[in-house]
Structures are given as C-alpha cells and as structure tokens.
Amino acid sequence: MNIRRLADHLNISIGTVSRALNNRPGVHPETLEKVLKAATELGYVANQSGRSLRRGATNTIGFVIETGHPAHQAGDQFFYVVLDAMNLYLAEQRYDLVILPCHSADDPVEFLSRVIARGIVDALVMTATRRVDHRIAQLAKSKLPFMTLGRSETPGNYSWIDLDFEGVARRSVQEAVKLGHRRIAVGLPDNDVALGYHYKAGYLKGLAEAGIPVDESLLIRVPTSELGGFSLGKQVAGMAGQPTALLLCSEVTAAGVYAAFAEMGIEAGRDISVVAFRENPLMRFLNPAPACFRLDLDALGTRLGETVLDLLSPDEEIGRRRGEIVPLTFVQGKSLQPPRNPA
C-alpha cells in the first residue's frame, strides 16, 4: 500500500492525500476526514525511505550505545527506564527513537561515520562519553546535531546533560568527614570515561575543604563491574592503614564490595563505611543498606528528549547548545557510620 494506491482508491490526487496526512493547511475538512479514514482502514503508513529522501529528514532520533562498553553492562534498569521516558516524550513530539548499538569489534568513530552518512537519524544522543572523545570530534565535523549524556573535554557544538558526579563525591566526603572519618578511600573507573574525572575532582575538593591531605594510595582504580567491586573491597580491607570509609562512583561495584567484605567478615558501616552511588532496586537487598544518592530516571529521560529536540529547533535561542548538570539527593544508609576509632 503506497500513497498512489490510496489516492486511486479515493479518486483524488496524491498531492491532496499527502497534504491531508501531513496536516497541511488547505484541505477540505470532508476530504481530510475521508483520507484519514481510508488510511486507517487500509493500514496505510507513509514509507519512511520515500519520506526521508524527499524531506531530507527522518524524524528519528538515534541513541548510540556501545554494547561492549562497561557503562552499559552496569546491570540494572538505568537505561531501560531512561529510554522509556525519553521515547515517550519523543513520541508525543512525533519523533521516533532508535537505539544504534556499536558492537565491541567495531570502531566507534567508523560506526558513526556510517550513521552520519547514511542519514538514518536527524540527531544523536551519545552515551559512555570519554574525557577525550574522538567520536565528538568526528560528529563536530559533520553537520549532524548531537548531544551527550555525560560531559567531555573535547570541544564541539553540542549540548550535554551530566549527572553531578562531582557534587556527589564532594557530598560523600562531607558526610563521612562529618562523622569523623579522615582516611577515606575512593573507587574510580580504570578507563577514560569522563565521570571518573569529575568524581575524583569532587573527592579532592571535599578533602581540601576538610583540610585532609591526599593519600594517593586511597585512590583505587578498578573495572566498573561486580568483579571490580569485589577486588576493590578486598584491596581496601587488606590495606596496611585500613581506610575507615570507601566512596563508590558506580552502583554495580557496591554488590562486589559487599561480597568481598562478607568473605572477610567485615561489615559495612561498622568496620568500614561505604557510600554508594545511585540508589537502585538492588540496593534494597544489600545489608546493611548503603548510603547512596537518589536520581529521578524518568525526569532524566524526559530531559534528554527535550534537549535533543531543542537541537533541531529553528529558533536560535531554543536551539542554542547548552550543558546541564543533574543533581542527586543524598540518601542516608546504615553503611555510613562514625569510624570505630575517630581520628
């Protein structure tokens, strides 16, 4: 079923049918109704290729994920919830959302070249942003509008939304210090992902404010995974001058840390305080409950949708590229308690 057959069926021209279907002005109300009715009955939906070719736009937003990247194996439903809310918003604005998976054996930059050149989307949302991100340089050269979830230091004409990793780290230090902690360890990602740098910056700022000197041995880099968390827990608990608190920049590592502690007979809070990152359903099942930070995933998804569509606005002010930092709320938990021998 194409527009010609639909038009023939109605004995009118394809031009009128097209106008009717696209809500263009200047169609007789009666004709409009007839067209819409017939389209529904015959199950007509405009062919995307024809429309895109003609319009030079696809009305589709691409969400790029790297299926091999640890940020996406983070486990819980983070992306599902965010995507759901984002998709809902985009649908209201008559945009489609497709997820473009870049597999682990592919080069992310080449992958993007193809996406850009083939013109399958009008704008992109990038994830797993690195501090220095070649994909951003690549996109900046093209004319395809894009935004990133996560800041990068690579310049370019794009918008971004980032979680307040720096604020979370700083607040975590403050909460620990308030209870008397002075030897505070931190688990950081072992790759170039941007959030690691911001988290570290917040940690350092927090220490500086409290007048605590930095001990490099307390900055521990591990893979962002359960296993990484396990290793982190073992390392921290086995250190010569055992820290009294441990801060985490990822929720998946928390389970690993708890498991390592369990094996060693260490209890979070009582022996070593733990501040996790994002509150998630799994945390409900860690005992004692981890102190962590709450994030409205639904609002984040909607905001992503708004921001990416703003990129396409002809209005210069709306279309202006902008950055936005999403705050998280501290949630008290039994994993954070005064140290046994306050300094």
Next chain:
Amino acid sequence: MNIRRLADHLNISIGTVSRALNNRPGVHPETLEKVLKAATELGYVANQSGRSLRRGATNTIGFVIETGHPAHQAGDQFFYVVLDAMNLYLAEQRYDLVILPCHSADDPVEFLSRVIARGIVDALVMTATRRVDHRIAQLAKSKLPFMTLGRSETPGNYSWIDLDFEGVARRSVQEAVKLGHRRIAVGLPDNDVALGYHYKAGYLKGLAEAGIPVDESLLIRVPTSELGGFSLGKQVAGMAGQPTALLLCSEVTAAGVYAAFAEMGIEAGRDISVVAFRENPLMRFLNPAPACFRLDLDALGTRLGETVLDLLSPDEEIGRRRGEIVPLTFVQGKSLQPPRNPA
C-alpha cells in the same frame, strides 16, 4: 556528498560508481580501485533512504524491545552480551542492527504496524514473547519476516529460538529429588510471558516422574524482579508446611529470595534449598552460591543473527522457518543440599 558528486569528481557516470561500490561484475579493475579510493577519501557512504527506496530493502535488522516490560529490566547484561554477538555476526554479513524500543504507554501492536509499514527494517527479532501474542498475529498478516526469542502458542510463519525452560525446570526437580526433597516450591512469573508455562510444564513433568503429587499452594506467582523474589522468599519461608526446596525461573528473583531469607535468618541450602535459573555475574556474590544453569550468551547472539538472516534467504531450504531450543548446563551450588528431615 552523494553519488552524483562522487561521479563528477571522478569524471565517470554514476552507474559505474554504483556498480563499483556494490561489487557488481563488469567494472574495470582500475576504475574499481579509483572509485573505492575516492569514496574513502571523500567519506562517501550511500544514503540509506535512497538505497532502500530503490532496492525495496534496507539491509537492516530490527530488534524489538519493550522498555517497560519486566523481561528487559531483568537487570544484568543478558541483552547487551546477546546483542553484541548478534550485531557482530550481522555486521560480517553486511547487515545493520537497530534496536526498536516500544515504550510502555504505546500499544505494541500499533507500534509494529508503524515499523512494518514504514519499511525501516528487512526483518524483525521479537522479544518478551507471550504465550498468546497479538504481535505475532499482527506480523503474520504482514509480509515482514520475523523471528522470536521465546516460543509462543500463537501460530504464524516464523522461526524461533527459546531457552530450554522446560528442561531446566525438570532437571531442577530431578536434582532436588535426588537429594531427598519432596516438598518443592516454584516461583513463576505473574504474567502471560511464555517461559512461565514451559517452566511450569517441566516442573510438573519432574514431579510426575518422581511420583510426587502436585500441591497447588507450592506454585507461587510473583513479579519477575528483585522485589518479586523478596516476596517469594518471605512467602515460602513463612508457609505452614514449609517447602524444603525452591526453584526459580529467573535470575533476578534470586537476589530477592536471598535477601528475604537473610532477614528471616534462613540460609539457602541449609534450611531451604534454592535452584536459580541462569548463572550470571551477580550470582558470584550470593552466599551460599546458588545452584543454577549456564548459558552461552555469545553463542545465543550469533545463533539469533544466523536465524534471522536465514529468513531472508532465497534458498527455500535455508529460508524454512524453524524452531530451536537452546539447552543450559546444570551448575552445582551450595544452595542445593539434602533436606534436613528427608521424607
């Protein structure tokens, strides 16, 4: 950059350029080389809309997910690993993979109508299959080839791949019975998802083989989530005639069950034996280690890719629709031990 500009740049016709780029026979080797070189240099990639419109095919496979559906919030990296392997295979066959997310406020059937009619993919992989699945009826009416991950009872001309839920349940019963268990409870999904029926069938078969009468109160339906598992654990532990073993058809519920047991001072294996479903990284951190089943996600992803491309084969035998059940391997764990008071 389009094919015309590339052709002009080379001072040859677009027909020749197209032939060269598509590996068609009858292009002078020298010309071929020149074209490929220029295409790389100028960053030319065929526009997808133009190509699709002309060819009537997109060289793209769609993977449909429902972002609001519990099957996808299952937590761990199941889909990421499967998608990565599938994508890799498809890329080798020069196909692209896109993920099409159907959001929770959308009607899955309407969503598919749009996907079908707009012609954005050549074939679909469906997930979260229901026992009675309207989407399958819908797709069967269309001419779009598709396959499902998970069987359904809805008829249609499609291929499917399913995990051996029935075999897993039956084997779980056998292992429990072998150790002396007779009161064996089972956690089932509280919705129409197909796997629940197969798991139940295997459970019943296992009981029948062991000559154990069915006690309906031991079939417990809970949401497929950590919280559902938590509720399940509480129910099982609190029952009048407490079961000595509990079988799970989903890995996410395991964490919840363990948490519920922990709160009640019950230890898996010692007090109530537990057989979980799929072995995953998180299980590493449940204590005592759950008995479960191993699945090669990588192989599953590749197999999905092969199966979906087979649908498009002009060779009648290769293109034949077929069903395939993927076996899982039993992995012993300390959560499965003889009951304290063997029957």
Next chain:
DNA sequence: CTGTTAGCGCCTTCAT
C-alpha cells in the same frame, strides 16, 4: 481547495 509535476539518491536495465 485540488491536480500536476519535479526531484530527493540510488540501483538497474538497456543501449552502446
């Protein structure tokens, strides 16, 4: 308000 028509980028058939 409606009909006609050009052309988006590409591939393929036909002619050379």
Next chain:
DNA sequence: ATGAAGGCGCTAACAG
C-alpha cells in the same frame, strides 16, 4: 566496460 535514463514513494512548489 561504461553511459543514459527510469523509477522506487514521497512532499513541496506551482498552476489552476
């Protein structure tokens, strides 16, 4: 081995 030209389905500009 290459060039020329039609047409996939659609929308927008123009003519009526």
